[in-house]
Amino acid sequence: MTRGRRADSVRVRVTRGRRADSARVRVTRGRRAELVRAGMLALIAAVALVAGCGHTESPAVSDCSSTVPGSVLVTSDVRNGQATPAPHRVLIPEGSTVQVQVTSDQVVQVHIHGYDLEYDAAPDTPGCVSFVADRAGLFDVEAHPDTLLLQLEVR
Ligand SMILES: [Cu+2]
Numbered sequence: 001m002t003r004g005r006r007a008d009s010v011r012v013r014v015t016r017g018r019r020a021d022s023a024r025v026r027v028t029r030g031r032r033a034e035l036v037r038a039g040m041l042a043l044i045a046a047v048a049l050v051a052g053c054g055h056t057e058s059p060a061v062s063d064c065s066s067t068v069p070g071s072v073l074v075t076s077d078v079r080n081g082q083a084t085p086a087p088h089r090v091l092i093p094e095g096s097t098v099q100v101q102v103t104s105d106q107v108v109q110v111h112i113h114g115y116d117l118e119y120d121a122a123p124d125t126p127g128c129v130s131f132v133a134d135r136a137g138l139f140d141v142e143a144h145p146d147t148l149l150l151q152l153e154v155r
Helices: 002-024 029-050
Strands: 072-079 082-084 089-092 097-104 108-112 117-121 127-132 137-144 147-154
Touching: 072 089, 072 137, 072 147, 082 147, 097 108, 097 117, 097 137, 097 147, 108 127, 108 147, 117 127
Parallel strands: 072 097, 089 147
Antiparallel strands: 072 082, 097 127, 108 117, 108 137, 137 147
């Protein structure tokens, strides 16, 4: 829980930085609010895709709003720091599109190792990411700080 809160406060701090940037630009007050809002939306999109580790996202990554035929949906639910179903290995044919959806009873940061994807899941706001599994190997999917959700075995 503390980790989730910390991630939140980092985001707020970043947002304030953006606001300060916008304020430096010479605009009218009404425009400024618009720019701040646009900046925040861009920031949220960037955070959702790029994540805290600062890795660049692959162009094949998106949220789960569009359904790709033949994609593999992997789900996990976190309650009291425990994953349901219990941590297990999911076989993913290399090259297929994978959607990893996580629901949680508290704010967690989902991390897909190897592909360096990070995104948040929160109560009432499941986190989901869609990406092409174009790298073979065994990759942990964690809810930070330390809950192993599952492993993706891409081959
Ligand atoms: Cu991790």
